[in-house]
Amino acid sequence: xxxxxxxxxxxxxxxxxxxxxxxxxxxxxxxxxxxxxxxxxxxxxxxxxxxxxxxxxxxxxxxxxxxxxxxxxxxxxxxxxxxxxxxxxxxxxxxxxxxxxxxxxxxxxxxxxxxxxxxxxxxxxxxxxxxxxxxxxxxxxxxxxxxxxxxxxxxxxxxxxxxxxxxxxxxxxxxxxxxxxxxxxxxxxxxxxxxxxxxxxxxxxxxxxxxxxxxxxxxxxxxxxxxxxxxxxxxxxxxxxxxxxxxxxxxxxxxxxxxxxxxxxxxxxxxxxxxxxxxxxxxxxxxxxxxxxxxxxxxxxxxxxxxxxxxxxxxxxxxxxxxxxxxxxxxxxxxxxxxxxxxxxxxxxxxxxxxxxxxxxxxxxxxxxxxxxxxxxxxxxxxxxxxxxxxxxxxxxxxxxxxxxxxxxxxxxxxxxxxxxxxxxxxxxxxxxxxxxxxxxxxxxxxxxxxxxxxxxxxxxxxxxxxxxxxxxxxxxxxxxxxxxxxxxxxxxxxxxxxxxxxxxxxxxxxxxxxxxxxxxxxxxxxxxxxxxxxxxxxxxxxxxxxxxxxxxxxxxxxxxxxxxxxxxxxxxxxxxxxxxxxxxxxxxxxxxxxxxxxxxxxxxxxx
Amino acid sequence: xxxxxxxxxxxxxxxxxxxxxxxxxxxxxxxxxxxxxxxxxxxxxxxxxxxxxxxxxxxxxxxxxxxxxxxxxxxxxxxxxxxxxxxxxxxxxxxxxxxxxxxxxxxxxxxxxxxxxxxxxxxxxxxxxxxxxx
Numbered sequence: 001x002x003x004x005x006x007x008x009x010x011x012x013x014x015x016x017x018x019x020x021x022x023x024x025x026x027x028x029x030x031x032x033x034x035x036x037x038x039x040x041x042x043x044x045x046x047x048x049x050x051x052x053x054x055x056x057x058x059x060x061x062x063x064x065x066x067x068x069x070x071x072x073x074x075x076x077x078x079x080x081x082x083x084x085x086x087x088x089x090x091x092x093x094x095x096x097x098x099x100x101x102x103x104x105x106x107x108x109x110x111x112x113x114x115x116x117x118x119x120x121x122x123x124x125x126x127x128x129x130x131x132x133x134x135x136x137x138x139x140x141x142x143x144x145x146x147x148x149x150x151x152x153x154x155x156x157x158x159x160x161x162x163x164x165x166x167x168x169x170x171x172x173x174x175x176x177x178x179x180x181x182x183x184x185x186x187x188x189x190x191x192x193x194x195x196x197x198x199x200x201x202x203x204x205x206x207x208x209x210x211x212x213x214x215x216x217x218x219x220x221x222x223x224x225x226x227x228x229x230x231x232x233x234x235x236x237x238x239x240x241x242x243x244x245x246x247x248x249x250x251x252x253x254x255x256x257x258x259x260x261x262x263x264x265x266x267x268x269x270x271x272x273x274x275x276x277x278x279x280x281x282x283x284x285x286x287x288x289x290x291x292x293x294x295x296x297x298x299x300x301x302x303x304x305x306x307x308x309x310x311x312x313x314x315x316x317x318x319x320x321x322x323x324x325x326x327x328x329x330x331x332x333x334x335x336x337x338x339x340x341x342x343x344x345x346x347x348x349x350x351x352x353x354x355x356x357x358x359x360x361x362x363x364x365x366x367x368x369x370x371x372x373x374x375x376x377x378x379x380x381x382x383x384x385x386x387x388x389x390x391x392x393x394x395x396x397x398x399x400x401x402x403x404x405x406x407x408x409x410x411x412x413x414x415x416x417x418x419x420x421x422x423x424x425x426x427x428x429x430x431x432x433x434x435x436x437x438x439x440x441x442x443x444x445x446x447x448x449x450x451x452x453x454x455x456x457x458x459x460x461x462x463x464x465x466x467x468x469x470x471x472x473x474x475x476x477x478x479x480x481x482x483x484x485x486x487x488x489x490x491x492x493x494x495x496x497x498x499x500x501x502x503x504x505x506x507x508x509x510x511x512x513x514x515x516x517x518x519x520x521x522x523x524x525x526x527x528x529x530x531x532x533x534x535x536x537x538x539x540x541x542x543x544x545x546x547x548x549x550x551x552x553x554x555x556x557x558x559x560x561x562x563x564x565x566x567x568x569x570x571x572x573x574x575x576x577x578x579x580x581x582x583x584x585x586x587x588x589x590x591x592x593x594x595x596x597x598x599x600x601x602x603x604x605x606x607x608x
Numbered sequence: 609x610x611x612x613x614x615x616x617x618x619x620x621x622x623x624x625x626x627x628x629x630x631x632x633x634x635x636x637x638x639x640x641x642x643x644x645x646x647x648x649x650x651x652x653x654x655x656x657x658x659x660x661x662x663x664x665x666x667x668x669x670x671x672x673x674x675x676x677x678x679x680x681x682x683x684x685x686x687x688x689x690x691x692x693x694x695x696x697x698x699x700x701x702x703x704x705x706x707x708x709x710x711x712x713x714x715x716x717x718x719x720x721x722x723x724x725x726x727x728x729x730x731x732x733x734x735x736x737x738x739x740x741x742x
Contacts, residue, residue: 388695388724388725388726389622389695389725389726391725391726392622392624392625392628392695392725392726392727393622393624393625393628394726395628395726395727395728395729396624396625396627396628396629396631396727397624397628399628399631399632399729400627400628400631403631403632403635406635407635412631415627416631419624419627419628422624423624504668507668507669508669535668535669536669537668537669538669538670538671538673538674582669582670582674583669
């Protein structure tokens with residue numbers, strides 16, 4: 001009791017004592033050695049009712065006898081002050097928690113005549129404590145209390161389950177399986193600045209698995225301003241991390257894919273704002289993606305038709321050969337394919353691939369050019385080859401004439417002269433033939449009956465065949481559909497083949513040869529076939545038959561027949577092939593796939 | 609006393625060529641025989657055992673290549689010298705033909721000469737002389 005209070009007048013001190021006794025927010029009772037309540041304050045009576053004439057155990061606990069471990073009894077014995085937790089019942093019979101303070105009251109003789117019991121209700125606090133405990137233990141995150149040594153003073157069930165029963169160890173040992181403090185320790189930061197901090201950490205659980213944590217630390221003040229502990233609460237975000245990692249990977253994969261795609265990729269939202277513009281697109285349109293992404297420039301890069309398609313919200317489209325302009329206004333031929341993008345039913349934009357056709361077109365051009373040059377070279381070589389034979393004849397003629405004149409042989413001179421005449425004639429024929437071959441004629445494609453053309457050719461050669469002793473037969477293909485062809489050209493081809501076949505028969509030792517002209521159709525391919533049982537050809541000749549001016553007919557041929565035939569066949573999109581066995585005969589076959597035949601009325605594909 | 613003339617056989621389907629070469633050879637002291645196709649040529653070679661055969665390559669029915677293979681595969685006549693005369697170009701066509709490797713694995717010797725048409729008499733006779741001098 002301090003001096004200022006003692007110095008007050010006695011009546012003032014008494015007044016203060018009474019006021020305190022009555023109005024202090026505690027329950028106060030004075031009990032004598034018989035445990036009877038002598039006096040009590042207002043609070044006491046409010047809680048326990050009027051105790052007049054009752055024993056304390058009746059009042060506090062509704063008992064009939066003294067409590068087994070009565071604190072007051074001990075204080076009567078030794079005069080010591082005691083504090084204890086008690087559980088009692090209030091006057092409504094509800095259990096109540098109290099902190100009880102027991103102090104001795106001495107009489108004039110210095111004996112403890114009575115004790116003063118001051119109690120206050122902590123029922124509320126107790127239940128709060130319980131609630132907090134449940135919260136601490138059961139909250140679905142890791143909670144621990146860490147002291148300034150970074151030792152875990154208390155940890156909740158989830159920490160124990162996940163990281164092991166390690167109270168008293170350093171937090172870095174428990175959470176991260178480390179032997180040293182972490183450089184970015186959130187608890188130390190809170191100890192330093194006294195503030196709540198949020199950070200992300202990677203822990204290692206008791207099974208050695210990585211755990212991604214979001215950590216919140218807060219100062220935990222137990223007394224006064226100084227705080228001695230930090231409470232750390234963390235949430236496991238490993239799954240979210242995994243998901244985000246996967247998303248990141250997926251995103252990266254798509255980015256690499258789009259960036260390295262050969263074709264330009266441009267995607268826009270439903271308002272035409274560009275949101276994808278890959279590297280190929282940058283190169284194609286000669287601009288940076290940063291200059292176009294996020295801007296409503298879709299119509300500058302995507303064909304008008306596709307922009308309309310997005311607006312209408314229907315499906316996808318392919319434009320095999322269209323034109324777009326780059327940012328410098330240069331026109332680019334592209335192959336375009338685009339798809340409208342949906343989120344469920346709703347159109348959210350469109351994506352288009354643009355393949356730059358310029359290299360392809362250039363290549364195509366170069367190919368045509370080189371084929372043309374090769375054809376020119378080949379023609380020159382073939383021409384030279386044809387002339388060689390005639391030149392030999394002319395050289396020979398001159399030599400024989402000279403030889404005859406030298407020897408005075410009229411007969412020999414005449415033979416030489418004949419040779420000269422004959423070869424001059426040959427070269428004349430050849431030049432005529434070559435001119436007509438290179439000049440060609442105006443094609444006239446119309447649907448013709450393949451049977452009819454073949455039959456015409458058979459009729460044309462019937463007499464000649466009879467004279468040569470060759471049997472000429474014709475096999476039609478009943479009901480064959482008409483095919484768009486140049487009638488005259490087809491006639492020329494078949495006539496050439498039949499004429500060759502009859503020559504082959506004549507060259508054969510076999511006196512009973514036949515030639516068969518057959519028309520057929522297999523799998524939409526029109527076939528003309530000329531088969532002979534004549535002399536046949538061996539390998540070297542077979543390889544040469546389609547070359548200009550190649551002839552085995554000596555003086556009789558110009559070597560142009562099969563070459564003209566081949567040219568016509570190719571102009572009709574077909575192919576010519578030969579199968580031959582020396583001594584047994586040959587089969588020449590012309591095959592025309594219907595889908596490659598020329599369109600009636602259109603110019604034939606010219607193979608110049 | 610007159611030395612026995614060397615026999616040379618010309619196989620060519622073009623009568624102009626055979627007449628030309630025959631005249632040139634006979635004017636220069638050889639005996640020249642002609643055949644218009646390979647089969648005829650082969651029997652003539654077997655009968656006459658010539659010193660040299662001039663062979664056209666492209667002939668109907670059977671080519672000069674085929675005849676060459678028969679000559680070089682026949683022990684009786686394989687030593688007969690052969691020169692090809694052809695409208696084929698030596699570099700462009702002839703050397704690309706894989707004619708010396710037979711299906712049974714044997715490889716035939718090279719022909720003794722090759723003369724490309726058009727034939728000039730002097731060049732032809734010089735080649736014949738060179739081959740026969742071996």
